[in-house]
Each structure stands twice: as structure tokens, then as C-alpha cells.
Amino acid sequence: MRITRFTDLALRLLTHLARHPDRRSAVAGVAAAYELSAAHLEKVASELARLGLVIATRGRNGGLRLARPAHDIGIGSVVRALESGDVAGCEGCRERARCRLPALLCEAFGAFYQTLDRYTIADLSAASEVDAAGGQPFDLGRLMGDVENRQRQLVA
Secondary structure, eight states: OOOOHHHHHHHHHHHHHHHOTTSOBOHHHHHHHHTOOHHHHHHHHHHHHHTTSEEEEOSTTOEEEESSOGGGSBHHHHHHHHOOSOTTOOTTOTTTTTOSHHHHHHHHHHHHHHHHTTOBHHHHHHHHHHHHTTSOOOOHHHHHHHHHHHHHHHHO
């Protein structure tokens, strides 16, 4: 399973904001810290503000901050809000009415989201802090491996 670059950047931005809850973060500063395109991150920030996940304040003392505590922002809900569309690319397919692929993919995505729903932005930000301190980091690779294993079980 893959998420779009847009969603990846959104999760990174939310994680950054969760690590700095006591201040507003400027998009340009976050972009520079992560070596990202400021223009692209600005689009991400605008969408997160539209979704009510961040509060964007304009002006000299402006910036971004989380709209609610990081432990109240589920990763699954963020990904659902940002990822959309036809998961199987079925539009215009002549076999669409008889094909079982969309149902299988919906089941697989269900497993994917079920796993993501177990974690919050606080989990990601805590993992970043632990990793920076030399401790045991949050293993996103393991999480994705769990999802892929579950998908294989569903298809088998």
C-alpha cells in the first residue's frame, strides 16, 4: 500500500507541529528543516487547515499549530481525508459490473486503515523524540509490513 506524497507531507507536518505545541511554526521554516518544497507544503497546510486539523494564523507572528491535541488526531482519519478516488482504477472498465477486484481492494484497504486507526499523531511525534534520543523508534516499516501481511492473508 502506498500513500501519496501529499499525504506523506501532511503526516510529516502534523508530526512536526505535535513536537512543537508551544509555538506556531512557519511553513517556510518547516520546509527548510525537512528540505521540502515550501510551495508544496503550503498547499498541504491549506488543506489541513480546511479539514480543521491545523490553525493557520497570518501575519508577522503567524504560523501553524495543531487545532486539537495530537493524541486526538488519528493517522487513519488523516489518510482517509487526504486519499480518495477509485482504488482499482475502474472508471471506464467494461468488466466493472462483474469484477471482484474492487471488493478485494476495499477489503485490503479496510485492513490498512484498521492498522492506521490504532495510531495517532502523538505516536508519530513521540517516536521521533525517542529516535532522536537514541531509543527504540516507532517502526513504521513494521506497521506497513503488518498491513501487507494482513492483505496477503485476505487475498489467499
